[in-house]
Amino acid sequence: MTYAVTMDVAEAVELYDAFHRLLLERTGGAVDGLLVHLARQTVDGFQVVEVWESREDFERCTAEVVGPLATELLEGRPRRPTVVTEFEVRGLVLPRSGVAV
Numbered sequence: 040m041t042y043a044v045t046m047d048v049a050e051a052v053e054l055y056d057a058f059h060r061l062l063l064e065r066t067g068g069a070v071d072g073l074l075v076h077l078a079r080q081t082v083d084g085f086q087v088v089e090v091w092e093s094r095e096d097f098e099r100c101t102a103e104v105v106g107p108l109a110t111e112l113l114e115g116r117p118r119r120p121t122v123v124t125e126f127e128v129r130g131l132v133l134p135r136s137g138v139a140v
Contacts, residue, residue: 041074041131042094046087047122052080055087058112066104072096074133084119090128 048055055078070076075090091097109118 040093041128042091042097043126043128044089044091044097045124045126046089047081047083047085047124048087049084049119049121052085054112055085058108061108061112062104065108070100070104073100074131074136090131 059078072092073089073096074092076087077089078085078087089097091100
């Protein structure tokens with residue numbers, strides 16, 4: 040079942056930029072189960088919006104990829120709270136990938 044989430048992070052958008060570059064270097068952009076990822080700068084930091092094939096894919100990636108990379112980039116500095124909001128996908132079409140939900 041499709042799983043979607045927004046994550047509001049109260050960190051400088053440059054941290055996201057560095058994280059994104061490192062993630063692409065390490066994964067080549069291929070993350071199992073990830074259908075859509077986008078990010079934008081906000082007044083307080085940045086927001087990430089993702090759609091996954093399943094909640095399990097999201098949780099696995101968070102534990103195995105995102106968590107360790109964030110720890111590496113923060114270099115021991117504590118993480119600021121991230122507001123995670125799940126939402127129901129009402130419609131999703133990715134023509135080039137053949138996904139339509």
